[in-house]
Amino acid sequence: MKIRYFFFWLLFLVVFCGTVYAQTIKVSGHVFLYNQSRNDSVRVVFERVAPTSLFDSTYTDTSGYYELNIQKGVYTVTWSKEGYYWRSEKGLALYGDKDLTCYTVTRKEVPAMFLSIPSAMDAASPGDTVLVAPGTYYGTIDFKGKNITLASWYITTGDTSYISQTVLHGNKQGTVVVFQSNEDTTAVLDGFTVTNGIESRQASVEKCTGIRCNGASPRLQNLVITGNSDYSSAGVYLYYSNTVIHNVSIHDNYAYSYNGGGMYIYSGNPVIDNVSIYNNYANWYGGGIYIESSNPVITNVTFNNNDCYWFYGSGICIYNGKPVITNCILSNHRGSYAIYLDNSSPFITYTNFWNNQNNNFSRLGEWYGVNVTVNANGDSCDAYMNIQTDPCFIDPGNGDLRLRDNSRCIGAGTAENAPSADILGLRRGTPPDIGAYENPLNTPAPPVVMVSTELPDAVAGLVYNDTLRVDFPYGRSKLTYRLLEGPGWMTVDTAGILTGKPAAGDTGSRSAVTVVVSDPSGFADTLSTYLRVIDTIGPPSNVIVEYKSGDGNRCTLWWKKSSSEELGYVRKYLIYRSQTSVLTEPVPSTDYASPEALFAAEMYYTVLVDSVAPGVSRYTDDLDLRKNSQYYYWVQAVGSGMESDMVVAGVKTLVESVPAAFSVSEAYPNPFNPATTIDYCLPRDSRVTVTVYNISGARIAVLKDDFELAGGYSVVWNARGMPSGLYFCRFRADKFTVTKKLLLLK
Numbered sequence: 254m255k256i257r258y259f260f261f262w263l264l265f266l267v268v269f270c271g272t273v274y275a276q277t278i279k280v281s282g283h284v285f286l287y288n289q290s291r292n293d294s295v296r297v298v299f300e301r302v303a304p305t306s307l308f309d310s311t312y313t314d315t316s317g318y319y320e321l322n323i324q325k326g327v328y329t330v331t332w333s334k335e336g337y338y339w340r341s342e343k344g345l346a347l348y349g350d351k352d353l354t355c356y357t358v359t360r361k362e363v364p365a366m367f368l369s370i371p372s373a374m375d376a377a378s379p380g381d382t383v384l385v386a387p388g389t390y391y392g393t394i395d396f397k398g399k400n401i402t403l404a405s406w407y408i409t410t411g412d413t414s415y416i417s418q419t420v421l422h423g424n425k426q427g428t429v430v431v432f433q434s435n436e437d438t439t440a441v442l443d444g445f446t447v448t449n450g451i452e453s454r455q456a457s458v459e460k461c462t463g464i465r466c467n468g469a470s471p472r473l474q475n476l477v478i479t480g481n482s483d484y485s486s487a488g489v490y491l492y493y494s495n496t497v498i499h500n501v502s503i504h505d506n507y508a509y510s511y512n513g514g515g516m517y518i519y520s521g522n523p524v525i526d527n528v529s530i531y532n533n534y535a536n537w538y539g540g541g542i543y544i545e546s547s548n549p550v551i552t553n554v555t556f557n558n559n560d561c562y563w564f565y566g567s568g569i570c571i572y573n574g575k576p577v578i579t580n581c582i583l584s585n586h587r588g589s590y591a592i593y594l595d596n597s598s599p600f601i602t603y604t605n606f607w608n609n610q611n612n613n614f615s616r617l618g619e620w621y622g623v624n625v626t627v628n629a630n631g632d633s634c635d636a637y638m639n640i641q642t643d644p645c646f647i648d649p650g651n652g653d654l655r656l657r658d659n660s661r662c663i664g665a666g667t668a669e670n671a672p673s674a675d676i677l678g679l680r681r682g683t684p685p686d687i688g689a690y691e692n693p694l695n696t697p698a699p700p701v702v703m704v705s706t707e708l709p710d711a712v713a714g715l716v717y718n719d720t721l722r723v724d725f726p727y728g729r730s731k732l733t734y735r736l737l738e739g740p741g742w743m744t745v746d747t748a749g750i751l752t753g754k755p756a757a758g759d760t761g762s763r764s765a766v767t768v769v770v771s772d773p774s775g776f777a778d779t780l781s782t783y784l785r786v787i788d789t790i791g792p793p794s795n796v797i798v799e800y801k802s803g804d805g806n807r808c809t810l811w812w813k814k815s816s817s818e819e820l821g822y823v824r825k826y827l828i829y830r831s832q833t834s835v836l837t838e839p840v841p842s843t844d845y846a847s848p849e850a851l852f853a854a855e856m857y858y859t860v861l862v863d864s865v866a867p868g869v870s871r872y873t874d875d876l877d878l879r880k881n882s883q884y885y886y887w888v889q890a891v892g893s894g895m896e897s898d899m900v901v902a903g904v905k906t907l908v909e910s911v912p913a914a915f916s917v918s919e920a921y922p923n924p925f926n927p928a929t930t931i932d933y934c935l936p937r938d939s940r941v942t943v944t945v946y947n948i949s950g951a952r953i954a955v956l957k958d959d960f961e962l963a964g965g966y967s968v969v970w971n972a973r974g975m976p977s978g979l980y981f982c983r984f985r986a987d988k989f990t991v992t993k994k995l996l997l998l999k
Contacts, residue, residue, distance in 0.1 A: 281320035282353035284313050284332050292317030295334045303327040323347065335382065337361065362386065370394055370403065370421075377401045380439070384409065387418035393427050396471070398434030407444030407475055413677070416444050416477055423450030423481070428462050432469035438497055440471040448480040463488045463506060470495040470521075478503045484510035486517030486543070488533060494521040500676045501528045504652060508535040512570065513543035514559060520546045527676040529654050529689045531557040539570035540588060544597075546573045552670050553580045555654045555688040557646070560586065565615065566593030579603055580666035582644050582654075582688040583613070590615045602637045603667045605644055605687050613641065629684055630697060632661050640665060644688065645775065655690040658698035658727070659776050662687035700776035701725040701732060703768075708751070710785045710822065710893035713760040717742075721749040721780065723770055731773050738767035740784065759786040785893070790823060791816040792897035793870075793888050808884065809873045815890035815897060822892040823867045829887040830874065831859040834903065836887065848876075859887070912936050912965065915989040920982065924996040928971040931982060931993060935963050939986040943968050945995070946981045953980065972997050 284295045293315045301307035303326055311321045325348045333339035345353075361383045367373035370390055373383045374397070382402040394403070405419035406412070423429040429450040430442060442464070450462030463481040464473060466489075473489070473496060481487045488506035489498070490513070508514045514533035530541045540559035542551075543566070556568040564570075567588035569578075572595045583591040584607040591609035592601070594616040601621065606613035613622060622641065624633040634640045645660035647653045656662055666685040674680050675691035682695050704722035711717040725732060729749060736745040742753040745768060755762075766784050771777040793812040815823050829839050832855045842860040845851040854860065865872055874886075883903065890897040912934035920929045935941070943957035953975070956968045970982070980995040 276325050277322050278325055278347060279320060279322050279350045280347060280353060281318070281351075283317045284319065285317050286334065286337065291315055295319075295332055297321070298331045298333070299323050300329045300331070301326040302329060325349075339378075363390075364388070374399060374401065374403065382408070385419055385445075387415060389420040389422050391422045391424040393423070393429065393431060394421060395431045396434070396436050396440050396469075398436060400436055400439040402441040402443060403445075404441070405444035411678075413475075416475060417446055419444060420446045420448060422448060423462060425449055425451040427452060428465045429481070430464045431467075432471045432494075432496075433465065433467040434469065436469040436471045438470055438472045440469070442471060442473050442476065444475045446477040446479065448478075450481040450483075452483040463490075463503075465490045465492075466494040466496050467492045468494070470497075470523075472497045472499070473501060474499040476501045479505045482507040482509060484508065485535075486513040487535075488514065489516040491516070491518045491521050491523050491547075493519070494523060496521070496523045498523060498525045499527055499672070502652075502676070503528065503530045503533065505532045507533070510536050512538045514540045514561070516542045518542065518544045518547045518549055521549070522547065523549045525549055525554060526552040526672045527554075527674075527689050529555045529557075529676065531555070531559065531649075531652065531654065533559045535559075535561045537561060537564050538566050538572075538593070540567040540586065542569050544569065544571045544574045544576055548575045548577075550670065551576055551578045551581060553666070553672060553675070553685070553687075553689055554578075554582075555644075555690065556581065556583045556586070556591070557649055557654055558585045558587070561588040564593075565589045566591075568592055568609065571595070571597040571599055573597060575599060577670075579669070580671055580685060580687050581605075582607075582662060584608055584644050584646075585649065586610060592617070600637075601639060603665065603687060604637075604639045605662050605665070606639065606641050607643055628665050630661055630663075630665055632665070638665075638667070640687075647775075654688070656686060656688065656692040657775055658692065658694055658773055659700050660686075660692065661697055663692045663694055663697045698772070699726060701770055701772040701778055703770055703778040703780045705780050707782045708766060708780075708784050708893075710787045710895065711753075711755045711759075712790075712895045713755050713757045713786050713788055715789075715895075716754050717752060719751045721745075721751065721768060721770065723749065723778075725772055727772075733771045735769045735771075736767075737769055738765050740764040740766075740786075743784075755786045760788050762786045787820070787822045787892065787895065788817075790890050790892045790895045790897040793826065793890055793900050796886065796888050796900045796902040798886055798902045807874060807876070808886070809871065810886055810888065810902070812870050812888050812900065814867070814870050817890065817892065817897070818867050822895070823890045824893055825864045825866055825891050826869070826872075827864050827889045827891055828862045828872055828874075829859050829889070829899070830855065830862045830876075831885050832856045832882060834885050834901070836899065836901075855884075864891075912963070915986055917984045917991050917993065920993055920995050923994075924998040925972070926997060926999050927973040927975075928969055929995060930967055930969050931984070932965065932967045933984060933986075934965045935961060935986060937987075938962050939989075941966075941984075941986045943985075944983050945970055946983065948979050948981075956982075970995070 286292050295313040297319050298310045311319050313319045328345045328347050329343045331341040363370050363373045363385045379400050385405050405415045407415040421429050429447045447463050452462045462483045463478045478488045485508050487508040488503045503515045506514055512535050514535035515530045533540055540561040541556045559567050561567045567586035568583045568591035570593045574597045576599045578601040581604045586609045589611040592614040620636045623635050625636050628634045632640050642661045644662050645657040647655045663686050666687045671685045676689045679691045681691050702724040704724050734745045734749045742755050745751050764784050768780045769777050793815050795813040797811045799809045817823050837859045839859045839861045885903040887899040887901050889899045914936050916934045918932040920931045940960050941957050945954040947953050977997050977999045982993045984991050
């Protein structure tokens with residue numbers, strides 16, 4: 254019974270599947286995008302309308318080819334891609350395999366497909382994009398309630414040059430762009446320069462000549478709004494509008510009678526971020542923005558050099574509003590107050606005020622502008638983290654409001670509500686910068702510091718060459734040098750090297766020298782000093798070396814001072830030493846870590862031992878000279894920028910006899926601070942230990958624990974860090990033992 258049922262259902266499935274398969278057909282074809290080499294990602298939708306409703310879709314490959322297995326029926330087929338007009342065919346009876354080929358999907362391009370922007374917009378459907386090629390387009394653009402995107406080639410390329418190349422020009426006949434039919438934020442204006450809107454001077458005419466949003470809330474982004482004028486609200490007018498304004502520059506707009514040179518906001522809650530508002534003018538209030546009965550959110554906006562002539566609020570004027578202002582810069586405003594309030598209570602945080610005429614703000618809370626703490630950069634700020642410092646724009650006179658590397662606005666903002674990138678697309682830091690532009694640095698760069706405080710003397714007849722010493726962490730190649738004052742023969746190059754050749758007749762002259770070094774941020778530091786031109790420096794003479802074997806095998810040098818010393822040319826004498834009479838390029842003795850390494854080096858090389866000041870003509874070498882060794886000394890006079898010849902003298906040490914018995918000298922000096930020396934002699938090769946104990950018998954230091962050959966030696970104890978008091982030094986060699994008292998007095 255069960256077997257019979259099994260075969261019954263198996264037969265049913267075979268028949269059913271065969272029937273369904275027989276009702277399936279393959280539809281294929283090609284779709285071509287207008288004027289494109291790639292034809293991928295076109296969506297092909299099959300909607301069956303008979304005998305029943307079915308829906309299926311697929312996408313084209315790079316060549317534009319597609320295929321799909323569908324059930325037989327009557328279909329509506331639609332081909333579409335974002336940024337292109339969709340194409341549809343209705344009533345297609347598809348009851349066998351079908352090739353639907355050679356369909357072309359055209360782009361909504363102006364002027365390639367449409368002669369004017371209005372005609373392309375009239376043909377567009379909600380969600381469409383009208384793409385505008387570079388050029389200047391005259392007249393008023395009205396969105397007429399369509400939630401579409403009107404964009405330049407910037408939207409497809411990311412190339413900001415298309416913003417300036419694609420111009421919506423009002424032709425001085427009215428508002429340039431109008432939203433007045435309830436458009437929402439899916440209505441987008443992107444990538445244009447909006448200019449030359451000039452309205453009637455009659456107050457009864459609708460406000461604004463740049464962009465008017467009347468009862469509409471579109472999205473305005475990647476725009477330059479400039480050169481528009483009206484009796485009021487010349488740049489952007491938002492009336493009962495919650496418009497989003499992002500990455501926009503609003504400058505040089507002129508409200509010649511009333512309020513809102515850059516922007517006028519009435520009864521709305523717009524969101525404004527990454528915007529630069531500068532060089533705008535209003536005759537009454539709000540040279541940058543006039544806000545009335547509105548609560549906009551304003552983040553990372555740079556206000557600079559706006560003006561209002563008669564009344565107040567050259568940057569922002571707020572009447573009956575509660576805007577939230579964060580990470581903004583208000584600087585260099587003319588007229589009265591950067592921010593002026595009337596019956597308003599804004600919340601302003603992480604904002605920088607600087608150099609605003611007749612005060613930064615009026616009628617704000619009592620703690621605004623009162624520095625009570627510090628921000629992330631360690632700069633003084635008020636309780637709302639607002640600072641008052643020069644923003645250090647790169648070139649504000651030409652509209653470049655980017656921050657120099659040493660701007661204190663770098664890293665001084667808050668990430669709360671801040672956009673992820675700046676007006677140019679540069680990713681915001683953590684914390685972000687204040688203003689519309691983000692600097693690549695995370696913290697302000699320290700300014701350049703001129704380290705050089707004086708210049709070496711120049712020598713008549715010789716090429717002068719001195720590299721200025723500066724402190725700047727980002728490399729000398731980024732610095733600029735200017736010689737403001739100096740002798741006629743002197744120049745400074747791009748690397749900060751002062752050079753030139755004074756003539757013989759310049760000897761004895763003294764010239765003022767002023768050099769300015771500037772970093773990329775525009776910060777500068779100055780060297781102001783004097784430069785002498787001197788004659789060549791005479792060497793010292795009559796160098797004598799005296800060796801005393803009983804004085805720790807030390808040598809003392811005497812010499813006759815240089816003839817140039819009385820002229821003030823000599824700044825020091827240098828002492829050199831070697832075991833060979835051949836003078837080599839001197840190496841500082843401090844380069845050798847141990848006496849053994851120094852002794853080995855001096856067999857082949859000359860070392861710089863020390864230097865003494867002018868007026869001194871005697872030097873004692875503290876080196877414990879090796880017995881039966883030949884040493885040579887050189888003395889050289891050194892001036893500012895000039896070195897004399899070297900004068901040499903040699904000496905042979907005479908430590909040849911072996912001590913008759915063990916002996917240990919008294920420590921010298923004693924009392925001491927912080928170091929003392931003990932000499933000892935060994936009549937035979939011995940194991941030597943020298944140990945220091947405190948008064949309690951605790952071992953403090955082991956000064957020597959080694960096997961030494963017969964001869965005379967010295968040992969030094971440096972007691973730096975030890976307390977004052979009495980100590981004991983125990984010397985042991987073979988069976989010889991002696992203890993010496995040491996008194997440390999600090």
